[in-house]
Amino acid sequence: MTLERSSRRPRRAGVRRAGVRRPGRHRLALVTVVVLVLAVVLVPLLARLDQQLVDLRSAGLPPSLAHPFGTDEVGRDVLLRSIYGLRVSLLVGLAAAVVSVVVGGLVGLAAGAAGGPLDRLLMRVVDGFNALPHLLFGVFIVALFAPSATAVVVSVAVTHWTTAARIVRSEVLSLRGRPFVDAAVSGGSGRLRIVVRHFLPNLAPHLLLATVLMIPHAIWHETALSFLGLGMPPHLASLGNMINDGQRSLLVGDWWSSLFPGLLILVPTLAVSSLAQHVRDRANPRWRSELNL
Amino acid sequence: MLEARDITLSFGRHRVLDGVSLSLRPGEVLGLAGPSGCGKSTLARVLALLLRPSSGTVSVDGTVVKGWRHRAPQRTAIGLIFQQPRLAVDPRFTLLDVIAEPLRAARRPLDRAHELAEELGLTPELFGRRPHEVSDGQLQRACVARALVLEPRYLICDEMTTMLDASTQAHLVGRIEAYRERTGAGVLAVSHDAELLHRWSDGNVRDWNPAPAPARNADPAPAS
Numbered sequence: 001m002t003l004e005r006s007s008r009r010p011r012r013a014g015v016r017r018a019g020v021r022r023p024g025r026h027r028l029a030l031v032t033v034v035v036l037v038l039a040v041v042l043v044p045l046l047a048r049l050d051q052q053l054v055d056l057r058s059a060g061l062p063p064s065l066a067h068p069f070g071t072d073e074v075g076r077d078v079l080l081r082s083i084y085g086l087r088v089s090l091l092v093g094l095a096a097a098v099v100s101v102v103v104g105g106l107v108g109l110a111a112g113a114a115g116g117p118l119d120r121l122l123m124r125v126v127d128g129f130n131a132l133p134h135l136l137f138g139v140f141i142v143a144l145f146a147p148s149a150t151a152v153v154v155s156v157a158v159t160h161w162t163t164a165a166r167i168v169r170s171e172v173l174s175l176r177g178r179p180f181v182d183a184a185v186s187g188g189s190g191r192l193r194i195v196v197r198h199f200l201p202n203l204a205p206h207l208l209l210a211t212v213l214m215i216p217h218a219i220w221h222e223t224a225l226s227f228l229g230l231g232m233p234p235h236l237a238s239l240g241n242m243i244n245d246g247q248r249s250l251l252v253g254d255w256w257s258s259l260f261p262g263l264l265i266l267v268p269t270l271a272v273s274s275l276a277q278h279v280r281d282r283a284n285p286r287w288r289s290e291l292n293l
Numbered sequence: 294m295l296e297a298r299d300i301t302l303s304f305g306r307h308r309v310l311d312g313v314s315l316s317l318r319p320g321e322v323l324g325l326a327g328p329s330g331c332g333k334s335t336l337a338r339v340l341a342l343l344l345r346p347s348s349g350t351v352s353v354d355g356t357v358v359k360g361w362r363h364r365a366p367q368r369t370a371i372g373l374i375f376q377q378p379r380l381a382v383d384p385r386f387t388l389l390d391v392i393a394e395p396l397r398a399a400r401r402p403l404d405r406a407h408e409l410a411e412e413l414g415l416t417p418e419l420f421g422r423r424p425h426e427v428s429d430g431q432l433q434r435a436c437v438a439r440a441l442v443l444e445p446r447y448l449i450c451d452e453m454t455t456m457l458d459a460s461t462q463a464h465l466v467g468r469i470e471a472y473r474e475r476t477g478a479g480v481l482a483v484s485h486d487a488e489l490l491h492r493w494s495d496g497n498v499r500d501w502n503p504a505p506a507p508a509r510n511a512d513p514a515p516a517s
Contacts, residue, residue: 179381187395188369201385
């Protein structure tokens with residue numbers, strides 16, 4: 001009997017059955033995110049158009065070739081302002097997500113790694129923050145400042161760091177009991193070394209996922225706060241401000257003033273969530289090798 | 294001498310170790326046999342200074358241990374080889390990282406890690422592989438190398454050869470015997486395989502059978 005090696009590549013059905021591979025979905029999400037990021041970076045640099053320019057002769061025009069997203073009640077181009085608004089919302093969302101995950105991650109790491117009274121104290125603080133209705137608490141925080149991006153970032157970070165703290169603490173508690181951490185202790189590794197060499201690399205996928213998932217959530221909060229008139233300064237194009245401005249136009253049938261900024265919240269949210277799923281799959285060395293089969 | 298006296302340890306209401314005493318002399322191979330769940334691995338972790346007992350003392354070469362885990366400066370004098378190599382290595386480490394970890398912690402050169410890996414039958418092409426890319430036997434060889442790389446004075450092998458084929462078992466036991474003869478280290482071999490222990494320790498085996506009252510009469514008696 002002879003063994004013949006097939007020239008065909010082995011089927012990857014097993015991997016697909018395991019739910020790890022979802023071909024193409026993350027590529028579409030990646031293309032979407034890249035296009036949106038390029039738009040918010042390049043359009044303000046290249047387009048010689050003023051997004052604040054008021055032209056009452058063009059007020060309330062529906063979508064057309066000249067104005068693909070139409071114009072608002074004072075004649076400003078909705079597409080141009082949506083791109084500027086998305087830039088502000090993405091920057092604020094990213095900053096708020098990074099700050100909340102860094103703060104929450106440090107608290108969770110300290111609680112999980114130290115254990116004992118410090119863990120109990122920090123977790124009661126987390127419980128205290130979680131007991132507050134976070135949108136109202138966020139409104140209270142931005143009300144302390146003048147409307148600005150910093151106020152929104154602080155508001156979102158203060159109300160959302162507890163999520164990252166809980167994720168990191170539970171993961172550190174799980175890691176602490178693993179035999180490979182015992183082996184590192186037995187081999188002479190100190191606390192700091194174990195945190196740097198074992199805890200942080202194993203936490204990285206969770207932190208990355210928490211950050212990526214927090215970005216759309218932070219954008220929603222920025223939008224909500226701006227919609228309430230408490231977020232970004234009113235003259236600045238942010239998606240929340242645009243939807244807030246557009247609600248008046250809705251009453252006279254100008255649906256495009258709110259719809260397109262709203263879609264620009266939805267599309268990056270779905271794309272970023274899909275990318276986050278893919279990043280989580282790739283971050284696990286074992287899954288990564290299966291994905292490369 | 295590595296000595297445990299009157300060790301008692303409970304997990305919640307369940308008393309796992311109850312007044313256990315054990316001593317291991319340098320150069321000695323002592324087998325510790327007993328059924329699954331009788332507390333052998335827990336005792337191994339106490340002796341490796343990874344688990345603080347509720348009461349009792351552990352002393353290393355006459356010095357009574359005061360701190361445990363990170364607070365135990367004597368912990369590198371005792372090497373521990375775990376039962377399941379898959380759980381005993383960080384899934385993100387390469388095999389060379391696994392073996393070199395104690396050397397890096399001690400700020401020593403890494404040459405010894407390469408030598409020891411090759412002595413244990415790991416070829417250089419395996420050094421860069423991660424745990425999921427090698428077999429259980431290859432992974433356990435890396436774990437044995439990690440335990441030996443700082444040349445501990447006592448070595449605790451907790452069901453080290455479980456799940457391994459006969460030739461890998463023989464090779465690992467042979468390497469540990471060579472290490473013991475070269476350095477004069479004491480070896481505590483823990484297993485439920487009494488036959489393996491009798492062959493390895495030349496009959497110097499303590500049978501730990503806590504029945505009929507589990508963990509109440511669990512005293513493997515001091516080694517002579």
